[in-house]
Amino acid sequence: MTGRSSYLIVANRLPVDRTIEPDGTAAWRRSPGGLVTAIAPVMQRRHGAWAGWHGAADEVLEPFEQGGMNLIPVPLSAREVELYYEGFSNATLWPLYHDVVAPPVFDRKMWDSYREVNQRFAEAAAEAADEGAVVWVQDYQLQLVPAMLRKLRPDLRIGFFLHIPFPPTELFWRLPWRRELVEGLLGADLVGFQLPGGASNFRRLCRRLLGLPYKGNEIFLDDRIVTTQAFPISVDFAQLDSLVRDPNIVARAKEIRMELGDPEHVLLGVDRLDYTKGIGQRLEGFGELLNDGRLRPGEAVFVQIATPSRERVDEYRRLRDDIELQVGRINGEHAQLGYQPVWYFHQSYDHEELAALYLAADVMVVTPLRDGMNLVAKEYVSCHHDLHGALVLSEFAGAADELRQAYLVNPYDVEDVKRQMLAAMRATPHELARRMRTMRRRVATYDVDRWASEFLTALESPASEPSTRHSA
Ligand code: ADP
Ligand code: G6P
Secondary structure (H helix, E strand, O other): OOOOEEEEEEEEEOOEEEEEOOOOOEEEEEOOOHHHHHHHHHHHHHOOEEEEEOOOOOOOOOOEEEOOEEEEEOOOOHHHHHHHHHHHHHHHHHHHHOOOOOOOOOOHHHHHHHHHHHHHHHHHHHHHEEEEEEEEEEOHHHOOHHHHHHHHOOOOEEEEEOOOOOOOHHHHOOOOOHHHHHHHHOOOOEEEEOOHHHHHHHHHHHHHHHOOOEEOOEEEOOOOEEEEEEOOOOOOHHHHHHHOOOHHHHHHHHHHHHHOOOOOEEEEEEEEOOOOOOHHHHHHHHHHHHHOOOOOOOOEEEEEEEEOOOOOOHHHHHHHHHHHHHHHHHHHHHOEOOEOOEEEEOOOOOHHHHHHHHHHOOEEEEOOOOEOOOHHHHHHHHOOOOOOOEEEEEOOEHHHHOOOOOEEEOOOOHHHHHHHHHHHHHOOHHHHHHHHHHHHHHHHHOOHHHHHHHHHHHHHOOOOOHHHOOOO
16 A cells, blocks of 8 residues: 555445455455445545455455545454454444344354454554544444544544444343443544434433533534534435436346346335345235235236345344245245246346336335435335336335335335335326426435545534533
8 A cells, every 4th residue: 555544444345345256266246234235435536545354254354445535355264253343343333223133142252252353453444544544434333433543643633433323222132242342432632323223222321321511413522522413325326327327337227127028017125135124024014915815917027136245144134034935935926937026136236237127117115124314115105217117115214214205114014015016107297297296306416425524524513612512
């Protein structure tokens, strides 16, 4: 790497993932998930540096340049992948922060590994950051980094953004290491959340757990102030909007519909294969509509794209079996020669193919049981300048706060899911256009650049003086 950076992202993952091809050669591909989707375009435009894990175990790599970014690989051993990444990050924090939709695992070895790996990330950031640099730490895997980094480098301006929900005090309280985690986050100057509710959960927790007073957005520590605020993350609207106007994408979208048997309605789900996403709930709804005869055979197909994710974690393994069983059942009962109701793909796609799928779909079905934001919902909206297409969206996705014109559903209520999917399929073009126009205006205005610049402006502007300290 050439020199230190004045602007640095620190995230568990780098934007690219190291993979080994069948012939044994190493290759790079885009890392999965919303964090990378959102931050990669922002960083490409700002030419910053990014420290993160490159997705392979027991491999130490030198910093390298890619896509206008300086990438700094942080190594993890196979044991750390198991304890820190699959363990504390994804078997403890992920379910705990998502309303305990799966039971969290509390394990001291996992916690020890989380602490050690967070220290390594803090050291990597301390080494890469220039004097007075802005360092922006991302997500639940690295909640101890802000305090660790401040200790090493008090000259830095440190921001933290949580991409997933911050849970209510009652749930967070279960965590045996609750105090350490909160103190870790308070090392930042600015802690950002997806929704105002997450920010206020955090402030209340700081008061109850550490006795810290707060006023408005500011939490008062002995010697400094930590600002907490909501910044709803978004997508690169302009890039998607122009991509779907490309004649090749338009042609591919038409081709996809033909390949699906040219049904009246194409419903689509696109998710990492994660138990928070409510994939089973939407398939149940679709299957019942066929059982009830409210959908005629051949009338509609459901395409479910499920990106492989965290495959060695037990809950994810079970989920895959459950979903594949469910798909098999629906198809077994309702397929006819020339008609397959559910098309299921356990695969990743490039931007172009995904855009063509969004364009081809009449109804996008996004039904998480809990989700920090859900970028898929915003991507779908960004791809429909034709004003055709309906979004069925869970009330428990952060995106539902902004996309009020979606067909909002409670994913725990299968009748509601069925009703709204049907309403979306039966809506008039005029009704669809009315809803889509308003949603597009919102996403076009609050795109990912606006999200990043609002966060960075808040991070760079000083909080009020500690002398204005007040108890709430
Ligand atoms: P999460 O961050 O929990 O995975 P989001 O909906 O916020 O959920 O973001 C998911 C991102 O991953 C989106 O940008 C989406 O386009 C992308 N994605 C999801 N499934 C696939 C897939 N099969 N192939 C390629 N990209 C995918
Ligand atoms: C969500 C998380 C990200 C994570 C992504 C993919 O978006 O908020 O931090 O990177 O899922 O998950 P993975 O475990 O593959 O990094």
